[in-house]
Amino acid sequence: MASQDGVGRAADPVVRSIEEDIHSGELTDGQPLPTERHLMDKFGVSRTVVREAMRLLSSRGLVEARPRHRPVVRKPGFDTAVDVAGSIVSHMLSLPGGVKNLFDTRIMIEAALVRQAATHADKQSIVALKAALEANEAAVADSELFYQTDMRFHAVLYDIPKNPVLPAIHKAFTTWLAPHWSQMPRLPDRNRENYRAHKAIFEAILMRDPDSAEAALRDHLEAAWSQVRATFGDI
């Protein structure tokens, strides 16, 4: 709830104006904003306020403010929201059970995805999934590459419904869970096991069998979780 407190900040009008310009396309993606000194002229405020406005905009993901550079306009996508929420989530992941809760959510969503894939995936998606699976198989010996193809395989699942929200969710899961994953020991045996799990999922989708697909996916991710648990203990 955005609680208004009677008085607004002086930076507010500046933010709103720039927000509108971005929204209306006046300021387009990648374009640098006017200089701070120019903006203080334009809005008749001090530089303090201009900088305050910049920071508000950047916290909303509308501009990207690299330290000593001109702020750059950035029209947000769903994944920008993930970026912004990231720092908060990472705080919560350190709470007891935080990672587990997030991982369970991932299992639930991917279970839904594979069901959807099994019932509705079009030919093109199946092809993409098959390609990802083969790349995964080819990478069994190279753990780093396997990690990437593993992520890619799951990413394809999120692409299947052709809903841009879902890839953003996938990005959220990977970036938020990665710290706990990337420290895990990588073993070819384990890679092979994971590849087989992917293959089982793929085949269930191919057979248009949502129940098997979901079961295979759950097996896979729950096994992955117990691996994590074995590595880190209770988290």
Added chain:
Amino acid sequence: MASQDGVGRAADPVVRSIEEDIHSGELTDGQPLPTERHLMDKFGVSRTVVREAMRLLSSRGLVEARPRHRPVVRKPGFDTAVDVAGSIVSHMLSLPGGVKNLFDTRIMIEAALVRQAATHADKQSIVALKAALEANEAAVADSELFYQTDMRFHAVLYDIPKNPVLPAIHKAFTTWLAPHWSQMPRLPDRNRENYRAHKAIFEAILMRDPDSAEAALRDHLEAAWSQVRATFGDI
């Protein structure tokens, strides 16, 4: 992606320190932060930097900075992340298809939820769901109350897995989609129709039949979507 650019901001150490204090419980929830002048003393930086740090913290949801008040520590929950991401998402919802994509995501997730409810819901959850359903029925004549009990019914679905991430997701959906929903005409007939849909979902869960539950839920939400569409046209 948190792109590091060689040089860090001077506010960074301040942010990190306070972040840690909040995290470690040194600064507890609801407690006001030290004054700006005190902080500049403590960290040996100018007030500019202290204020910059405050802005960063508040953009991360770790402190709540009401305009003329002392910033207040706020230990973030998953729903804080929703708050922070909110302004971005609302920007994107105005893009063509934005609302539809979000709504489709909601359908997918709730479909997964009712499946889960049908297979794993414990007795207590069933009771809660039944209570929500009855409240919903009792409110058919009062559209405003019906709206609330409707939301409540769905909220119970998100509570069933006892995973705090899910209620946060529900909050996200409701707050982000509410603007489009709340303008809809409320009619007792429509309420009754929605109640019947809820009842069908509940009964399928009671029968431990995930397929029927999912089907009933999809019917329900897709009908709701076509109502929205009939009201607003293509969005």
Added chain:
DNA sequence: CAAATTTTTTGGTATGATCAAATCTAACAC
């Protein structure tokens, strides 16, 4: 014309001042 160098611009930070809202303090009435 391209590369290196100088100049100008611009963002980051520090200081100090002013103002109004909050907060604290103390006098005061009941």
Added chain:
DNA sequence: GTGTTAGATTTGATCATACCAAAAAATTTG
């Protein structure tokens, strides 16, 4: 003793100015 209120003080918000170092632009140089 308690609650209220007027006054003093603190404190956040904003402004103005200055300085520095990095970036960008302009200029010289090979």
